[in-house]
Amino acid sequence: MIYMDAASTAPPRQEVLDLVTPLLTSNFGNPASLHELGQQAKRANDWARTQVADSLGVQPSEIYFTSGGTEADNTAIIGAALARPRGKVVVTSSIEHPAVLEACAYLVQFHGFEHRVIPVDRTGLVDLNQAAQLIDEQVSVVSVMAVNNEVGTIQPIAQVSELARVVGAVMHSDAVQAAGWLDLAKIASHVDAMSLSGHKIGALKGSGVLYFSNQYRMVPLLQGGGQQSGMRSGTENPAAAVGIARALQVCAEQRASGVGDGYGKYLIERITKALDAKGAGLVQLTGHDQQRVGGIVSFVFPRTAGETVLIELERRGVLCSSGSACSAGNTDPSAVLTAMGCEAELAHTAVRLSFTRGIKENELSQVASAVVATVSALVS
Numbered sequence: 001m002i003y004m005d006a007a008s009t010a011p012p013r014q015e016v017l018d019l020v021t022p023l024l025t026s027n028f029g030n031p032a033s034l035h036e037l038g039q040q041a042k043r044a045n046d047w048a049r050t051q052v053a054d055s056l057g058v059q060p061s062e063i064y065f066t067s068g069g070t071e072a073d074n075t076a077i078i079g080a081a082l083a084r085p086r087g088k089v090v091v092t093s094s095i096e097h098p099a100v101l102e103a104c105a106y107l108v109q110f111h112g113f114e115h116r117v118i119p120v121d122r123t124g125l126v127d128l129n130q131a132a133q134l135i136d137e138q139v140s141v142v143s144v145m146a147v148n149n150e151v152g153t154i155q156p157i158a159q160v161s162e163l164a165r166v167v168g169a170v171m172h173s174d175a176v177q178a179a180g181w182l183d184l185a186k187i188a189s190h191v192d193a194m195s196l197s198g199h200k201i202g203a204l205k206g207s208g209v210l211y212f213s214n215q216y217r218m219v220p221l222l223q224g225g226g227q228q229s230g231m232r233s234g235t236e237n238p239a240a241a242v243g244i245a246r247a248l249q250v251c252a253e254q255r256a257s258g259v260g261d262g263y264g265k266y267l268i269e270r271i272t273k274a275l276d277a278k279g280a281g282l283v284q285l286t287g288h289d290q291q292r293v294g295g296i297v298s299f300v301f302p303r304t305a306g307e308t309v310l311i312e313l314e315r316r317g318v319l320c321s322s323g324s325a326c327s328a329g330n331t332d333p334s335a336v337l338t339a340m341g342c343e344a345e346l347a348h349t350a351v352r353l354s355f356t357r358g359i360k361e362n363e364l365s366q367v368a369s370a371v372v373a374t375v376s377a378l379v380s
Contacts, residue, residue, distance in 0.1 A: 001314075001317050001318070001319055002317055002318050002319065002363045002366060002367055003319050003355075004318055004319060004320040004353045004354060004355055004367055005319055005320050005321050005352075005354060006180075006200070006295065006354045006355050006356045007149055007150075007177060007200070007295070007296055007321075007352065007354035008321055008354070009199045009200065009205065010180070010199065010200055010201055010202045010356050011202065011356070012202055012203070012204070013201075013202035013203070013246070013247055013250055013358075015246055015247075015250050016202055016203050016204070016243045016246050016247050016250075019242055019243065019246050020204065020239040020240075020242055020243045020246075023041065023044055023238050023239040023242060024239050027040045027041060027044065027238075028041070029041040030235055031044075031045045031235075031236045031238060032225070032227065032235070032236070041236075041238045042238075044238040044241070044242050045065075045236055045238045045241050045242075047242070047245070048065070048238065048241035048242045048244070048245040049063050049065070049241065049245075051245040051246075051248070051249065052209055052241075052244065052245050052248060055184060055185065055245075055248040055249065055252060056184050056185055056188040056194070056211055057185035057188055057189060058188055058211055058213075059214065061214060061229070062211055062212055062213055062214055063209060063210075063211060064209070064210045064211075064212060064228050064231055064232045065207070065208070065209060065228065065232070065236065065237070065240065065241045065244075066207075066208040066209065066210050066232065067206050067207070067208060068197050068198070068199070068205075068206060068207065068208040069097070069099060069174065069176040069195050069196065069197030069200070069208050070099040070208075071208060071210075071221075072195035072196065072197070072208045072209060072210035073097065073099035073100050073103060073143075073172075073174055073195045074099060074103045074221060075210055075212075075218070075220075075221050075232070076141075076143070076172045076193040076194075076195060076210055076212060076218075077090065077100060077103040077104065077107070077141055077143055077172060078103050078106060078107060078219070078221060079212075079218035079219045079220065079221060080140065080141045080170040080172065080192075080193065080212075080216060080217075080218055081107055081111075081113065081140045081141045082107075082111065082219040083216070083217040083218050083219045084140055084170065084216065084217060085111075085113075085140055086137070086138060086139065086140045086168075086169075087114075087137065087138025087139065087140070088111070088112055088113045088114060088138075088140065089113060089114045089115075089116060089136075089138045089139045089140060090104050090107055090113055090114070090115055090116070090139070090140055090141045090142075090143070091115075091116045091117075091118065091131075091134050091135055091139050091141070091142045091143070091169075092104060092115070092116075092117060092118065092142070092143045092144065093117070093118045093119075093120060093126045093144045093145065093155070094117045094118065094119055094120055094339040095120055095124060095145075095148055095150075095335070095336045095339050095340065096143065096144070096145055096174065097145060097149060097174055097176070099174070100143050100145070100174055104143075113140075116134045116139075117134075118130055118131045118134055118144070119339070120339060120340055121340070121341075122340050122341045122342075123153060123287060123288040123289070123291075123340070124148050124151050124153035124286075124287050124288060124336070124340050125153060125155065125156070125288060125291065126144060126155055126156065126160065128156065128159055128160070128163075131160055131163055132163055135160075135163045135164055135167055135169060136167055137167045137168065139164070139167060139169040140169060140170065141169060141170045141171075141172060142160065142161075142163070142164040142169050142170070142171050142172065143171075143172040143173065143174065144157065144160045144173060145173060145174040145175070145176075145177070146173045146174065146175040146177070146178035146182065146187050146194075147175070147177040147178040147181070147182065147293050147296070148177070148287065148296075148336060149176065149177045149296070149336075150286075150287075150296075150298060150323045150334060150336040150337070150350075150352060151286045151287030151288075151292070151296065151298045151336065151337075151340070151352075152177070152264070152287050152288075152292040152293045152295070152296030152297065152298065153287040153288045153291060153292055154178075154182070154288070154291045154292060154293060157173055157187055157190050157191065158190045161190040161191055170192045170193060170216055171190070171191045171192045171193070172191060172192065172193040172194070172195070173187060173190075173191045173193070173194050173195070174194075174195045175187055175194050175195060175196055176195060176196060176197045176200050177200065177293065177295075177296065178293065179196055179197075179200060179201045179248065179251055180200070180201050180251050180254075180255075180293075180295060180356055180357060181255065181293040181294055181295055181357075182255075182293065183255070184196075184248070188211055192212070192213040192215065192216055193210065193211060193212045193213065193216075194210070194211040195208065195209070195210055195211075196208060196209040196210075196211075196244070196248075198240060198243055198244040198247060201244070201247040201248065201251055201356075202247045202250070202356065203240070203243035203244040203246070203247040204239065204240050204243045204244075206237075206240060207237070207240035207241070207243055207244045208244070209244055210232075212231075218231060220232060220233065222234055251357075254357045254358070255357075259357050259358075260294055260295070260356075260357030260358075260359070261294055262294070263294050263295070263355070263357075263359065263361075263364055264292065264293070264294035264295060264296070264297050265294070266364060266368075267297050267353060267364055267367065267368055268285055268297055270365070270368035270372075271283060271297075271299065271368050271371050271372060272285060274368070274372040275372055275375055275376070278372075278376055279379070281302055281303070282301065282302070282303060282375060282379060283299050283300075283301055283302075283375065284299060284300050284301075284302065284346075285297075285298070285299055286298040286299065286300055286337060286340070286342070286350065294357075295354055295355055295356060295357070296352065296353075296354045297352070297353045297354070298323075298350060298351070298352045298353070299350070299351055299353075299371075300337070300342065300346050300347065300349045300350050300351075301349045301351065301375050301378075302346060302349060303378075303379045304349055304375060304378045304379060305348065305349060306322045306348050306349040306350050306351055307322070307348075308378060309349070309351050309374055309375065309378065310322060310351060312374040312377070312378065313351070313370055313371065313374055316370040316373065316374060317366070317370065318366075318367050318370045318371070320351060320352060320353050320354070321351075321352050321354075322334070322350050322351060322352065323336065323337075323350055323352055333345075333347035333348050334347045334350055337350060351371075353367060353371075
């Protein structure tokens with residue numbers, strides 16, 4: 001089987017497993033304990049915080065370890081909005097992850113906030129003119145994801161951030177899908193808060209990071225023993241922290257070497273060229289054709305049913321998905337694709353192929369062949 005669902009969860013990296021195994025077995029102490037076993041765990045945790053801060057180009061005191069991207073998103077948006085409500089308005093794009101949209105819905109329902117939504121075009125890019133109209137002095141928090149999790153479009157974070165900073169709003173970005181492909185330090189330089197998830201980059205499930213600038217206050221969502229400067233109470237998890245720190249290091253090393261840079265383009269060209277040769281209208285790429293990360297390739301196949309394509313691809317040895325794993329069990333068409341102007345019937349045919357930089361070139365070739373053969377068989 002060839003695994004093509006890394007945007008849902010990436011395979012754990014061996015470099016991560018080698019480093020965290022002792023923290024799960026022999027060095028299992030509580031970082032808050034004063035005995036040597038606890039202090040070993042604390043040193044591991046402190047190392048992880050420093051390394052993550054270095055990866056993002058921020059201060060260690062601005063790094064908080066969480067249970068994942070969802071908690072990081074919720075903490076950034078709800079915590080910042082409640083600490084600095086201003087006009088009680090939050091602004092997001094229309095294609096944010098549910099962790100962002102539902103955090104905003106919570107603020108609306110329980111705290112009387114207004115949620116303004118920036119529309120996107122057919123490629124998934126936010127409308128900057130509309131953003132400028134929506135982001136004013138009433139806004140508490142602006143949240144726009146760095147990379148869309150379904151179609152891979154890279155958002156103009158620097159421009160959106162400038163709009164937020166002009167009016168004094170806190171700028172947050174969900175960078176979960178950016179971590180394996182983009183320079184996180186560059187993104188962090190434009191925002192006040194950023195969320196990451198460990199299991200998307202080969203670290204452990206249940207691990208995440210929130211960068212939150214010391215320039216702003218944040219209301220903690222969890223109350224308890226006062227760990228992490230009182231901003232995220234609960235016994236700290238050194239294995240999870242070390243794992244995500246090491247995964248970020250490996251991501252940066254791979255990005256610097258350029259491995260995988262052309263993989264997405266190769267896959268797009270192979271599939272579209274072969275299917276276009278068999279007939280017009282068999283395949284459409286979703287997302288921006290240029291401004292996209294290399295590890296997420298999404299298509300709609302107008303003359304097929306997406307679920308059938310997924311089943312046939314698995315039969316041919318390719319594991320992939322129709323979109324966000326957070327919408328599993330939901331029979332509605334992709335909210336991302338419909339927000340991009342895709343008709344519901346067509347959105348139901350979506351197939352997302354997502355992978356890490358570590359995938360082998362011959363595997364990509366096999367995947368391309370399997371997609372072409374599957375779609376060709378279904379429409380013949």
